Amino acid sequence: MEFSAEMIAGFLGGEITGDKSAKVWTIAKIEEGEPGSLSFLSNPKYEPHIYDTEASIVIVSHTFKPERPVKATLVAVEDPYASFAKLLELYVANKPQKKGIRELAMIHPSARLGEGCYVGEYAVIDEDVIAGEGCRFFPHVYVGDRVRIGKNVTLHAGVRIYEECVIGDRVIIHAGTVIGADGFGFAPNEKGEFKKIPQIGNVVIEDDVEIGANTCIDRATMGSTVIKKGVKLDNLIQIAHNVVIGENTVCAAQVGIAGSTKVGHNVMMGGQVGIVGHIRIGDHVQLGSRSGISNNIPDNEVFMGAPAMPNSKFQRVNAVYRNLPDLSAKVHQLEKRLKKCEESTFGLPENQ
Numbered sequence: 001m002e003f004s005a006e007m008i009a010g011f012l013g014g015e016i017t018g019d020k021s022a023k024v025w026t027i028a029k030i031e032e033g034e035p036g037s038l039s040f041l042s043n044p045k046y047e048p049h050i051y052d053t054e055a056s057i058v059i060v061s062h063t064f065k066p067e068r069p070v071k072a073t074l075v076a077v078e079d080p081y082a083s084f085a086k087l088l089e090l091y092v093a094n095k096p097q098k099k100g101i102r103e104l105a106m107i108h109p110s111a112r113l114g115e116g117c118y119v120g121e122y123a124v125i126d127e128d129v130i131a132g133e134g135c136r137f138f139p140h141v142y143v144g145d146r147v148r149i150g151k152n153v154t155l156h157a158g159v160r161i162y163e164e165c166v167i168g169d170r171v172i173i174h175a176g177t178v179i180g181a182d183g184f185g186f187a188p189n190e191k192g193e194f195k196k197i198p199q200i201g202n203v204v205i206e207d208d209v210e211i212g213a214n215t216c217i218d219r220a221t222m223g224s225t226v227i228k229k230g231v232k233l234d235n236l237i238q239i240a241h242n243v244v245i246g247e248n249t250v251c252a253a254q255v256g257i258a259g260s261t262k263v264g265h266n267v268m269m270g271g272q273v274g275i276v277g278h279i280r281i282g283d284h285v286q287l288g289s290r291s292g293i294s295n296n297i298p299d300n301e302v303f304m305g306a307p308a309m310p311n312s313k314f315q316r317v318n319a320v321y322r323n324l325p326d327l328s329a330k331v332h333q334l335e336k337r338l339k340k341c342e343e344s345t346f347g348l349p350e351n352q
Contacts, residue, residue: 001025001094003038003087005057005073011090012083014059018073022056027091030055033072040084059084098136105137114151132169144180150207162219168207174235176214179203183218183225183241183259197221199241206230212237212253221259228265246283264299274306288314 006020028037030046033055040059041050050058050070058072059080066074077083098118101107105119108126114133119125123141132151137143141155144162150169155161159173162180173179185197201220205227211217212235217225220242227239230248238256239245245257246265255269258277267281270289275281282299292306302311309317320327 001091005075008038008057008059008087009075012059012075012077012086014075014077014083015062016073016075018070020073022073024055024057027088028055030058033058038087039072040080042081042084059087098138120157126163138175156213162203165203165205165219166224167205168209168229170208171205172210174211174213174215177211178216179205179211180219181216183221185221185241185259201225201241203227206247209233215239234271240277252289 002023002025004020005016005018005022008014009016009020024036024038026037028034028039030039030041030053031049033039033053035054035056037055038057038059039053039055041047041064042061050066050072051068053072055072057075059075059077061080062076062078064076098120099116101117101119102121104121106124107113107119108129110127111125111129113119113125113131114135116134117131118136120137120139120141122139123137125137125143127145129143129145129147129149131149131153134152135149136154138155138157140158142160143149144165146164147161147167149167150171152170153167154172156173156175158176160178161167165180180203182199185199186194187197188194199219199221201223203217203219204224206229208229209227209231211233214235215233215237217227217239218241219225223242225239225242226244228245228247231245232250234251234253234255236254237251240257240259242260243257243263245263246267248265249263249267251269251273252271254272257263257275260278261275261281263281264283264285266283267285267287269287270291272290273287273293275293279293280296281293282297282301284300285297286302287293287308288304288311290306291304291308293303293308297303303309304311304314305317
């Protein structure tokens with residue numbers, strides 16, 4: 001779809017510098033811009049690219065003052081990154097959407113799908129599934145018995161949703177993710193063998209959640225594993241049985257959360273954070289990448305490290321850690337000086 005600078009400025013409430021009739025029909029990074037593309041400048045370190053980019057239109061901040069001529073038409077806004085994101089949403093919304101049920105899809109007669117759903121080749125919708133209008137099930141999706149799915153849900157290729165799980169409205173789940181596999185529940189018997197504990201709960205995913213590719217969210221032993229409204233999970237994340245993740249929490253790739261842990265709302269976790277089971281992470285907590293969390297964390301804290309500690313302490317510890325080679329050399333020097341002092345004081349032979 002084609003957009004002019006005038007249309008873009010009107011949509012964003014921006015100001016135009018340059019040709020208001022300039023048109024774009026594709027998106028590009030500023031350093032890779034070409035005629036007909038739209039880009040943006042948000043990070044100052046990319047400013048040099050704006051002077052030689054071939055992009056036709058660039059979204060910039062109201063505060064941007066070019067140091068030399070810019071060939072592209074500029075649209076100045078309050079927040080270039082947020083404005084570009086809004087345009088991406090408009091761009092995606094205007095792309096052709098898949099519709100209809102393919103011949104090779106397998107839908108059980110007892111399943112009920114709302115209007116406007118798309119079901120791709122080799123997708124399987126099993127017994128008594130209910131899904132709202134506008135849902136998209138891409139090829140090789142599996143939806144198990146008695147699953148409940150809201151409106152405008154997108155399940156990308158190869159997503160598996162086990163029986164009796166519940167998915168809210170406007171949820172997006174990316175390829176290869178598994179929702180509702182058994183929790184890791186085993187108990188040793190008198191012979192030292194591990195016997196499986198039946199996992200009879202489910203997973204509940206509330207509205208406006210997005211889950212990345214190849215993530216696993218286990219069903220509860222009893223009750224529900226719950227991902228609350230607005231949560232965003234990256235790729236390759238493991239959420240264990242009976243975990244609850246609060247509203248608007250975000251987790252980067254390879255986070256692992258053990259069973260029955262409760263995570264508050266508006267928590268931010270960097271990549272590879274590991275959290276033990278049966279603890280509570282408070283609201284508005286920030287956990288740095290590769291942190292190992294073994295105890296409760298109260299609200300509004302910033303923790304880093306493994307084992308994790310408050311950020312102020314972590315920075316002091318890290319400063320010492322970086323200086324360990326120098327400190328070690330100084331200790332060796334002091335040991336030698338101490339030995340010489342002892343030899344001088346007590347008259348010991350040098351080799352003693």
